[in-house]
Amino acid sequence: MSTQTDRFFNSVKGKKVAFIGIGTSNLPLIKLFSDKGAEVIACDRQPLEKLGENGEKAKQYGAKLLLGDDYLKNIDADIIFRSPGTQPDKPELLALKENGKVLTSEMEVFFDLCPCKIIAVTGSDGKTTTTTIISELLKAEGKTVHLGGNIGKPLLPEIESVNDDDYAVVELSSFQLITMRKSPDIAVVTNLAPNHLDWHKDMDEYIESKKNLILHQNAFGKAVVNLDNEIANSFSKDVRGQLAKFSVKEELFNGAYLDGTTIVYSDYGNKTEIMDISDIKIPGMHNVENYLAAISAVWGLVSAETIKSVAKTFGGVAHRAEFVRELDGVKYYNDSIASSPTRTALGTLSLYDEKIIIIAGGYDKHIPYEPLGPVINNKVKVLVLLGDTAPKIEAAVKNADNYDENAIKIITVTNMEEAVAEAKKYAVKGDIVSLSPASASFGLYKNFEERGNHFKSIVNGLK
Template identity: 80%
Template sequence: SPDIAVVTNLAPNHLDIHKDMQEYIDSKKNIILHQNAFSKAVLNLDNEITNGFSDSVRGQLAKFSVKENVSNGAFLDGDTICYNDYGKITRIMNIHDIKIPGMHNVENYLAAISAVWGLVDVETMTAVAKTFGGVAHRAEFVREVDGVKYYNDSIASSPTRTALGTLSLYSRKICIIAGGYDKHIPYEPLGPVINDKVKLLILLGDTAPKIEKAVKEAPNYDADEIEIVNVTNMEEAVAVARERSTKGDIVSLSPASASFGLYKNFEERGNHFKSIVNALK
């Protein structure tokens, strides 16, 4: 196990590989089980499963939260990121200083700050937040075509990542391309979020029927508010997005599924999407 271990969110994933959810949780817990008394573990207080690892921590335990103060770790006070070092509170930055969008990225900064507290100065933390623009395949802006902005969020390989990632970033309804390999994850929780946040849902891959079923069976489903189109490949998906989106729209690849069967990995999937979008005229 590493000297400093961070566990962010645990939700159903990779259930095609693990016997059940408990085995998946136990596999994640290995990151802290073999730490020693001189190590540090950073856990998300707001995630029930992750927070449940607390009793297994052997060294220093730091927690982060967007909901409440913590005794040791980073937390939010209104819009200000703070660090509580066992009673000594340092105000670090406003969340609007963070260049990359989304509350999930605020949580990521809380986790990172908790991990490096005492090793990195506050000025460096703030400078990184103001200048770091993110990495490929994570809500990555590709280009704007005819007033429509295209984003590549191919890293979103589970329903949770799509719901808490792409679908949390924008204040208006967007168009998304979703679907892929079936990891046997429940899609029911994603249905209501898609109905709230999406106006055009383009589906492909093995999970397409599961996602469509989750959307249509959700209590907030309204056939007049969301259009669902099934396609067979990424070229068709982008063509439908181009045809049915209008100026001011956002189109995002956010699959909520693994890439296997269609692509080798999420990078290959994201790069293919970007190549198609960049070829649009």
């Protein structure tokens, strides 16, 4: 353990430390700080009976529970860890800051204490797969990797086992980045499109949050941005260190790009042909872009041979165009990660030549669905809709110029069981059925994993 980490944990002994949210990602932190001698307070809006096992575990770990609608008003702590889903400008949190309390987050503290190089990825789409590919590439090259962040695992509980020559590979959401004032050694911005506008004040705040990934790098840092995405590419002017780009459309002087079907890396004009896109095991042009982003991040750390080897064997991340089963000649796929219209359009709807059956809809993040309408009309023959966004998606389809009521059947249901039953009813041998919600999971599910797992359990139970 580094002296800095030692000093930090010594400093929290006897202090009151509050964690907002008693979810799976906060439980290891609650245990860690309790073990380090802090007086831990675990705060959540949900009552104990709704928290279930998480609430009981928090108590077992020594935390005092602060629950109910007024949980933010009643926090009495020296240090408060904001969960990513809690807006930092809530009046109750601002009042705590004004009273001299420390308001921070797990990722902010990890960045402060981490002794090794950090590679971090953000974007509207593709960030989890890109983060995972970077991790797989580094591991295949023999590096010790600590993978975490928005990908579902807190890294601060691992801080004492992180060595100087390891690599931390981190996925960061806008919720995490909004308060961060430290950037990683290598920053990757996959793309940016309207997202989470139910949480952010407006699109500008969303973009500025993402920009924190690169704004605090020094001249020795490296930033990777998507040349083909206007908003991501606009970050280029704010890069202080080395700038690498990636593109499926243009040849680059520094970065990974597509030359026909060949992935090439240009290191300031020195070109290396790495592989053909047919070498990539996970399907879809969006995954080609994810590889271009990852290659641009790790170039100089990982050999071209290792990159090609990983591409041929890496099978992807769960809930991302994940094959579930084949029944009566119909193939079922789980793309629950598709929580935005762009993710569905560029993901699932780009993968298959034939028209498919999709299940879509969910929580409304107040983002526009109009651009999705024409893509659905081109690529879908049966559209099964559920959740708050069902009317928006239906309107986008019907208002598109290429809408033909005889070419697409639209069905609205109330839950996933009904959705799968309707999809099965209309599917014939050779068809593809995919869950690709184009919407967040909240309201019906805790997260996209729970949604995807429910879909898979229903499909696997079909007879």
